[in-house]
Amino acid sequence: MRAFIFPGQGSQAVGMGLALSQASAVAREVFQEVDDALGQNLFRLMTEGPADELQLTENAQPAIMANAIATLRVLLKEGGFSLPDKADYVAGHSLGEYSALCAAGAIDLSTTARLLKLRGQAMQAAVPVGEGAMAVFLGLDFAGARAVAEEAAQGEVCQAANDNSNRQVVVSGHKAAIDRAILIAKEKGAKRALPLPVSAPFHCSLMQPAADAMADALAKAAIQSPLVAVYANVIAAPVADPSEIVRLLVEQVTGTVRWRESVAAMADAGVEQFVEFGGKAVGPMVKDITDKARAISIVKMADIEAFAATL
Structure with a gap:
């Protein structure tokens, strides 16, 4: 069994996605759709900086998601694969849970980008800087x-x-x-x-104003049942019901990201390989959590091609 996993904030870096976009039209389509959804040239910011602007939570969150989804879609579309055929579960760390839901078809790409832009803005605004x-x-x-x-x-x-x-x-x-x-x-x-x-104290009760903002936004978003089960951060268990997905995403803003328990639970369920897309953050954590599974991180076109050859 295999799980596809997605990184959280901190994975952003100027230059992200550039080589992939140069190598694949599929990646370029993802970045363009995100730009169109947000009404900003996020891809230019991702590839050219400045770094301090990319680091802003409202930019970093959709950028990390876009890079991860682009990496995944290059694998799936250019390899002729479908997600349910190659992954038994998906999961993501914090904002990565939105990437996982997008990957599994529960939230479309444009909606995911807009939700993460709002999430970043709301989380930053919830607590005055320095407090x-x-x-x-x-x-x-x-x-x-x-x-x-x-x-x-x-x-x-x-x-x-x-x-x-x-x-x-x-x-x-x-x-x-x-x-x-x-x-x-x-x-x-x-x-x-x-x-x-x-710049803000994420995943604690001080984020309640951001949770309220996400509750309003998610109530208006179209959420579908995912193609494969998504492990939710706050319960460290799979979720498939759209209303439950929404409830847990709201709770996630102030709740603990139970990543260790999520990985351990997937390993106990039979997952033998964890594949991280678009970063090298959560994959290495797997080694510190379980000896039942191995993990790889896919960032470059060469990584995609090497992994596709094993499928």
Whole structure:
């Protein structure tokens, strides 16, 4: 069995998608459709920068999705493959869940781009710059990181936001609480505890205004049953019902990204290969989560051709 997986924020880089667009008309079509949907030249920003503008959440989120979907569609269309024939599940990390839903046909590409643009804007606007923060702990498991967050909160918000792997957890909340959490984590045995260069505290209760905005937008969006089951971040389990997909996407804005549990559950269900499209972020996490499966990351045309030859 095989799962196709999609990266989250942080995978963006100036130059992304350029070589793929030069090599494939299929990729160019994806980037053009996203540009048309957003009414902006996002592809130029992706390929030429400036980097600080690409890093903005409202640009990074649709850009990462577009790059991932372009990579997948080149494989499927040029290889003559269909998604259900080659993948048993799809999943994505945070915004990557939208990429996964788009890949599985639950949300069309233009709608996905518009939803992610709004999601990025709403998440950035939810908390004034400087009031929130995030930090990554290396060498602490989820239970340990959650205990650190609870101790550091002291009346403020401090939550375990991303359960990425057995050795990597991200916490999110008020900046002062995150600063305390970094110190406590080191005292509790974390090998490293570092602030993340993000502009907002994602996946914690401070994001409730963004969750409300996404609830309104998703209520108006056309959501279909996916071609293959999608593992949802907040329940670490497959979801197929459109109304449930919407509910979980809203909950995801303030909820923990249960990536470790999602990968482990797919491996327990029989997945032996995880294939990441458009980045090298979530694939390597698989190695730290399970020894039942292997993972590869597909970014370049050569990666696509090499993988297609194995199908």
